[in-house]
Amino acid sequence: MGFVTAEPxxxxxxxxxxxxxxxxxxxxxxGLVRNHHxxxxxxxxxxxxxxxxxxxxxxxIVAEAEGRWQVSVALRHRVGSLAxxxxxxxxxxASAHREAAFAACRxxxxxxxxxxxxxxxxxxxxxxxxxxxxxxxxxxx
Amino acid sequence: MGFVTAEPxxxxxxxxxxxxxxxxxxxxxxGLVRNHHxxxxxxxxxxxxxxxxxxxxxxxIVAEAEGRWQVSVALRHRVGSLAxxxxxxxxxxASAHREAAFAACRxxxxxxxxxxxxxxxxxxxxxxxxxxxxxxxxxxx
Amino acid sequence: xxxxxxxxxxxxxxxxASYADALGAxxxxxxxxxxxxxxxxxxxxxxxPGGEQLPAKPLCAxxxxxxAADEPVAAGDEIAILxxxxxx
Amino acid sequence: xxxxxxxxxxxxxxxxASYADALGAxxxxxxxxxxxxxxxxxxxxxxxPGGEQLPAKPLCAxxxxxxAADEPVAAGDEIAILxxxxxx
Numbered sequence: 361m362g363f364v365t366a367e368p369x370x371x372x373x374x375x376x377x378x379x380x381x382x383x384x385x386x387x388x389x390x391g392l393v394r395n396h397h398x399x400x401x402x403x404x405x406x407x408x409x410x411x412x413x414x415x416x417x418x419x420x421i422v423a424e425a426e427g428r429w430q431v432s433v434a435l436r437h438r439v440g441s442l443a444x445x446x447x448x449x450x451x452x453x454a455s456a457h458r459e460a461a462f463a464a465c466r467x468x469x470x471x472x473x474x475x476x477x478x479x480x481x482x483x484x485x486x487x488x489x490x491x492x493x494x495x496x497x498x499x500x501x
Numbered sequence: 502m503g504f505v506t507a508e509p510x511x512x513x514x515x516x517x518x519x520x521x522x523x524x525x526x527x528x529x530x531x532g533l534v535r536n537h538h539x540x541x542x543x544x545x546x547x548x549x550x551x552x553x554x555x556x557x558x559x560x561x562i563v564a565e566a567e568g569r570w571q572v573s574v575a576l577r578h579r580v581g582s583l584a585x586x587x588x589x590x591x592x593x594x595a596s597a598h599r600e601a602a603f604a605a606c607r608x609x610x611x612x613x614x615x616x617x618x619x620x621x622x623x624x625x626x627x628x629x630x631x632x633x634x635x636x637x638x639x640x641x642x
Numbered sequence: 643x644x645x646x647x648x649x650x651x652x653x654x655x656x657x658x659a660s661y662a663d664a665l666g667a668x669x670x671x672x673x674x675x676x677x678x679x680x681x682x683x684x685x686x687x688x689x690x691p692g693g694e695q696l697p698a699k700p701l702c703a704x705x706x707x708x709x710a711a712d713e714p715v716a717a718g719d720e721i722a723i724l725x726x727x728x729x730x
Numbered sequence: 731x732x733x734x735x736x737x738x739x740x741x742x743x744x745x746x747a748s749y750a751d752a753l754g755a756x757x758x759x760x761x762x763x764x765x766x767x768x769x770x771x772x773x774x775x776x777x778x779p780g781g782e783q784l785p786a787k788p789l790c791a792x793x794x795x796x797x798a799a800d801e802p803v804a805a806g807d808e809i810a811i812l813x814x815x816x817x818x
Binding site (some may be wrong): 391408409411412414416472479480491492493 | 744746747748751793794795796810812813814815816817818
Binding site (some may be wrong): 523532549550551553554555557558570578589590610613615616617618619620621622632633634635636637 | 655658659660695701706707708710722724725726727729730
């Protein structure tokens with residue numbers, strides 16, 4: 361199964377995919393659609409991806425985490441129309457050592473935000489809509 | 502509901518309890534029974550607690566995390582007989598900021614291990630059994 | 643008050659896991675000289691049969707919270723001596 | 731080879747999100763002088779109607795991986811110009 365999906369993301373199957381009898385710690389992260397951003401009320405988001413590159417980049421990130429720590433990692437990112445509270449991204453990392461599980465999970469989420477070609481269009485309660493630009497820090501004040 | 506339970510622990514209700522429309526990041530951790538410890542094959546564990554103090558200590562830890570970071574925290578620890586792969590402890594922390602969610606989740610798990618009066622008796626594949634003593638580092642070599 | 647009477651204090655002490663096994667009981671009642679501290683409790687416990695298996699400075703709790711060995715104990719306190727914690 | 735013919739290269743460039751909106755297309759075909767780099771691609775894109783909305787140094791990808799502006803492009807490469815990423 362791919363890393364990028366148009367289906368709702370459930371955490372349990374990701375955890376099930378990484379856990380094993382010798383791996384006692386599973387750290388996970390869910391990124392959910394918030395009801396506000398940059399001081400504006402958000403109704404929903406439309407996520408789009410450069411799908412083949414997003415798949416390749418997610419695969420590279422997972423491989424890096426599994427190479428750097430003794431972990432097994434699962435990762436999903438959703439695309440399409442998401443409502444407030446929906447899961448946009450989920451990652452799980454299982455290890456014999458909880459430090460490695462936390463570090464790998466954190467690494468994967470940070471790298472996804474930094475490197476995976478995904479964009480989101482934000483639909484506001486006031487009828488406006490905008491492509492979200494995390495590099496435009498002023499709009500986030 | 503209490504922090505210490507004899508029932509199987511599910512992560513989803515803990516995440517549901519902490520998530521909210523303004524909290525976009527949920528970090529969580531599951532501690533599972535491993536199939537080995539200190540070089541020996543483990544069949545199952547019996548967890549026991551000084552229950553009223555364990556409840557009080559868990560409540561203090563959650564309050565500390567919620568005071569230190571802008572997070573909402575859920576925590577459960579299981580007692581009784583657990584098999585390999587069963588969830589022994591689960592924590593979830595939700596925040597508007599993923600750094601806070603990760604930091605609070607990590608803090609809660611570390612403090613649970615350090616402070617909550619819970620013990621475990623380990624039953625080995627070779628028929629032996631022992632109270633686990635994390636301070637006896639030699640046995641973990 | 644006659645000088646020959648030493649004030650004393652009776653406390654109930656909870657034991658768990660390996661310490662309960664060592665003393666063969668999940669709680670013991672101890673009569674201590676007053677004033678007494680948690681260190682006094684430990685000292686008396688270690689004099690009981692099996693008590694020599696307890697370390698000289700175990701973890702102690704008083705009224706559901708971790709407590710230092712020099713904390714005083716009073717009648718009615720819930721005292722517990724805790725083996726190395728192994729939660730998580 | 732006659733000196734009057736400049737070698738050229740045709741590449742297909744993928745556009746996304748705000749950049750697709752700016753140029754009114756999800757992909758464009760560009761004929762570039764050869765050799766060319768990703769910077770050449772960007773320069774030509776910015777000369778198209780709407781292209782002035784693109785920054786001078788956008789994120790670029792070549793064959794499904796991030797690539798620096800000075801990377802050469804070849805016929806058959808999958809080139810993409812990426813608006814600021816907003817996943818997660």
